[in-house]
Amino acid sequence: MIKAIFFDIDGTLVSFKTHHIPASTIKAIEMAKSKSVKIYISTGRPLPLITNLSEIKHLIDGYITTNGALCFYGDEVISCRPIPHDDVMKMIELSDRIGFPFMLVGEKDLTMYNNNEDSERIFRQLLNVQNLRTDNNIEPILRQRILQLSPVISKAEEEKIMPYLKGCISGRWHPDFTDITAQDANKGNGLLDIIARQGISIDETMAFGDGGNDMSIIQKAGIGVAMGNANEELKEIADYVTTSGDDDGIYNAIIHLL
Structure with missing residues (x-):
């Protein structure tokens, strides 16, 4: 049973073409929340630059920011991995x-x-x-x-x-x-930090991504989902490849997997 889903932003939640979250993605996240699934953001963006999620901000439980260097549950800092x-x-x-x-x-x-x-x-x-x-x-x-x-x-x-x-x-x-x-800051380690704090097992997690910085979290999540617009290397290691973000990729995967 999936208890937590982690979403990359750019190219996954938010379209590179429109700079918006597709309506089907919002619907899919609302469906997951209705099943008591925790929703986490997993992004390379620092928190001040996460300005494109207003439609789903009220549904978000926590953040992996700056590729795992700073992770939050609500307003609580879970972990910080600074550069030397x-x-x-x-x-x-x-x-x-x-x-x-x-x-x-x-x-x-x-x-x-x-x-x-x-x-x-x-x-x-x-x-x-x-x-x-x-x-x-x-x-x-x-x-x-x-x-x-x-x-x-x-x-x-x-x-x-x-x-x-x-x-x-x-x-x-x-x-x-x-x-x-x-060296130890990546999205996969961010996932481990958050689920340890929440008492969630790896098998109860799902992660979505499309880029090279999503490799670690797609590998570590219980179910790693690559978007249809992801690079080929990410698709090869994913457990499931969905359609692109602009073609209802998140909705299609959640309907199929959750």
């Missing part, structure tokens, strides 16, 4: 030397460091992020625990810089940027 300070400073150095922007995500604040046209296009236009600071005065954020670094770089550039970030892993879900977190 040396790796944060190395990323700043690489950004200044090579010339790429990156999102610096602290526990409370965030900014786009070395913002440029590429980061504006990706985050404001393609991902519909409206409340993003672009301030290079990062000293106040550096006094916080740093949860995530999201450089706007290609896959080839990512492979060049990752060896410098010894305590980090990278989870790419978009061709134009990647999310870098501490």
Whole structure:
């Protein structure tokens, strides 16, 4: 019996095409809640940038944010896995030397460091992020625990810089940027943190995703569901592949599996 479902946001709950949650998805989540299933969000977004779930916010029990670096049940922080300070400073150095922007995500604040046209296009236009600071005065954020670094770089550039970030892993879900977190911060570990707090077993969980940063949670969940628009690697490890988000994928899977 499924007691908790974890949903990725971009490309899973929220359409890349419309920037909205399909009506069928809302209906499916309401159906799950009516069966006393807990609903959790599992995203690479930090909490301040989760601004596109207003239709279902009242149905959400908790969040895995920044790819597992900071997890919540209600307002309670369940776990926090910050990036080592040396790796944060190395990323700043690489950004200044090579010339790429990156999102610096602290526990409370965030900014786009070395913002440029590429980061504006990706985050404001393609991902519909409206409340993003672009301030290079990062000293106040550096006094916080740093949860995530999201450089706007290609896959080839990512492979060049990752060896410098010894305590980090990278989870790419978009061709134009990647999310870098501490080595033990991933969505799968976030799931384990939350269900341990709630007394739920792995077999009682289901997770939905579409990107590279969903690999760990799709592998660890009792039932891992890949969207029809997911990458092929994710589909290969999923227990079930549904239709795309724009083709009622979440509704179809929940009707079939729940």
